[in-house]
Amino acid sequence: MAERRHLNRGGVVHGGMVMTFADQALGLAAWAANGDRPQVTIQLDTHFISSVQAGEFVEARCRVVRKTNALLFMQGDLAVGDRLVATAMGVWKMRRGRPGGA
Numbered sequence: 001m002a003e004r005r006h007l008n009r010g011g012v013v014h015g016g017m018v019m020t021f022a023d024q025a026l027g028l029a030a031w032a033a034n035g036d037r038p039q040v041t042i043q044l045d046t047h048f049i050s051s052v053q054a055g056e057f058v059e060a061r062c063r064v065v066r067k068t069n070a071l072l073f074m075q076g077d078l079a080v081g082d083r084l085v086a087t088a089m090g091v092w093k094m095r096r097g098r099p100g101g102a
Contacts, residue, residue: 004054013052022046022078022088025060030072030092033064037094039072044090056080070094 008014023044030039052058062076071093078086 002052002054002056002058007054013054013056013058015046015048018048018052018058018078018086019044019046019088021058021060022076022086023090025078026062026074026076026088026090027092029060029062029064029076030074033067034072034092034094038096039092039094042071042091042093044088046086046088048086050080050083050085052080052085058085065089 002013002017006013006017023041026044027039027041031037058078058080060076060078062074064072065075066073071091074088074090074092076088077084078088
């Protein structure tokens with residue numbers, strides 16, 4: 001849920017907040033897809049389509065594009081209802097370690 005504190009000087013949600021949400025949402029989807037293994041974001045590309053207003057609920061629709069032994073390639077759409085507000089593509093690298101650990 002976008003709040004007033006997320007707004008930029010132009011009165012819409014700051015692009016950095018949208019990118020942070022994309023990173024978190026895609027990262028959680030990648031984490032679930034890789035068996036809860038520790039991972040890090042190594043690339044994130046975001047395209048802004050429409051602005052987000054305070055009070056709007058942004059939903060992320062994430063999908064795995066490709067998975068290798070070391071990398072997960074992810075795509076996602078961020079939307080307010082049926083209105084697309086941003087798209088994101090990223091790459092997550094699995095780290096060594098046990099599932100659920102850091």
